[in-house]
Structure formats: C-alpha cells, structure tokens
Amino acid sequence: MVAGGVEMRDVETFLTLAEELHFGRTAERLMMSTARVSQTVQAFERRIGGRLFHRTSRRVDLTPLGRSLLAELGPAFETLDRTLGAARERARGVAQLLRVGHLITAENVPEVAALIKAFERRAPHCTVVCLRFDTVRYLDPLYRGDVDVWLTWWPGAFPADRPADGLRNGPPIAQRGRVLLVGCGHPLASRASIGLDDLTEHPVIRMSGEQPAVFRDSWIPRTAPNGRAIATVDQPWHGHHQELATLLERDEYGYLTYSSMLEALPLPPTVRAIPVLDAEPFVLLPLWRTSTEDATTRTFAETIVAPDTW
Secondary structure (H helix, E strand, O other), X not given: OOEOOEOHHHHHHHHHHHHHOOHHHHHHHHOOOHHHHHHHHHHHXXXXXXXXXXXXXXXXXXXXXXXXXXXXXXXXXXXXXHHHHHHHHHHHOOOOEEEEEEOHHHOOOHHHHHHHHHHHHHXXXXXXXXXXXXXXXXOHHHHHOOOOEEEEEEEOOOOXXXXXXXXXXXXXXXXXXXXXXXXXXXXXXXXXXXXXXXHHOOOEEOXXXXXXXXXXXXXXXXXXXXXXXXXXXXXOOOOOHHHHHHHHOOOOOEEEEEXXXXXXXXXXXXXXXXXXXXXXOEEEXXXXXXXXXXXXXXXXXXXXXXXXXX
C-alpha cells in the first residue's frame, strides 16, 4: 500500500494506461485481463474522487485531473520504485559497481550494449564500467582482479571439466559464425565456403603459446566429421593480429576464428575469410572467477537468460 488505501498495483496500472491510452496494450504489459485493468482504474478513480480518463468506444484520453496527477505521481513513483529496487539489491548483496573487461573484438557488439542497459534496469543502483584491455593473455585481467567479469569469444560450450582454471561462465550473449582466414594464394582461398573435412589436409595455425591453455586446448576442433584429425601447426608468434597477417600471407596455413573479428581488427586485403559451414559457431561468453562469484555476477548472468528484458 502506498497511501490513502491506494496499492502500488493501482498506481502502476494508472501510469501504464496513461502512457498507452489503450486498455488492451495496458493489460498485455501488466499481464492482466482487460476487465481487470478497467476495474482497477475505476476503483482508483473512486479513491481519488474524480475521473482520470475520458473513455469512448474508440479512444482513451486523460482528463485534466488525470494529467495533473500524472505530472506529480509519475516521478514520485519512479523514485519509490528505484528506492525499493535498490533495497532489494542490497539485501541480495548486489554491489554498486560491476567491472566488465574485454578485448577490442567485444567492444562494439550490439548485444553487449543491450545487455548492460537491461542489467542496469534490473539493478538500478549498480553501475557497469566496461574496460578494454589490449593483451594476448586474455584472462590475466580477470585473475589479477582488475575486472569482475570477462567477456570472451568462445568456440561453442565452455569446458566444465577444468576446475584448475577456477572459472565459471554464464549463458551466451551473442553468436557469430566461424571462418577460416587464409592468404589470397592459399589453396582454399577461391572457395565460397568450406567444411571441417577440408582442414584435415590444410593445416590451421594454433594459438600462440602465450595465450591461456584453456583457449589453446579448445580453439580448434580435434576431429572433422569424417573422423580424421584436423591438421594443426605451431608457429612462432605472440598472438597479435599483425603477426597473424604475416603468417597467413605465406599461403601455407589458415587460422580459425569468429566472423566478427574482422570488424574489429581489419586485416590487409591479402587475407580472406572463408565461412566454415559445419563448424560450431562462436559465442560471446561472460567468465568470472569461482572464488569471487557473488550476487552481482549472478544477477548479470540471470539478465542474459531473460532476453525479453533487453
């Protein structure tokens, strides 16, 4: 109850109808029947002591009393709702700051921006700060405690059988197809698309030894659909994309990655990206340390599985 026998639900119904000016749409938003919306509004009007809406068979409009009440009640209700939400978050242990780290390849992913907005609506007193790191040691900022959550592109499902890594992951935020990067003179360069079977005969470069073992072990599938091992090769590089372009221009090897990598890290025109049609797509995953999991990281993960709120 807010005051004067008025319930929070009454106020919310009034404000929603004042915004929609349509009983059907109001009912859908509040997950109520149209009849229930009408009854709630009528009861609210009786408590106020005057009509708040003009109703006809074709339209709904606010009365002068309704407009003045909306101007005063709307901001007050928003403040009350935020205050109650913040109290609920504090009771759950949600922090006031969530630091999200990532590489440049996750910087302009639209799904990330939508997720952060949804999370901040869900946890309005918690501010998200996104921190970009230019490093080939992908997980170092997370292990050092520089960030609370790390966003990374990952080839499929994150391995659950590596407790030594001390990591947990949330649901996928975004998904992109897998491509093979090759030099223009590579035997597969003229193909419109390939399959994993092609990579049993055309080696792909493994990740640099400076990158985390969990990435090196999972980045390239072990076998193709034909049952043969995918051919891989180690090369002397540190993991920087400039080095990768130089290696690919030799036209001997390819490199498996996600299609959106080229949007963030443009490679020279001597390198081409060929879709790998039967490869599991890459997904953008949130990772956090098991030892630091808290209500904030759990709320962030819960927001991902509720895309209707994005």
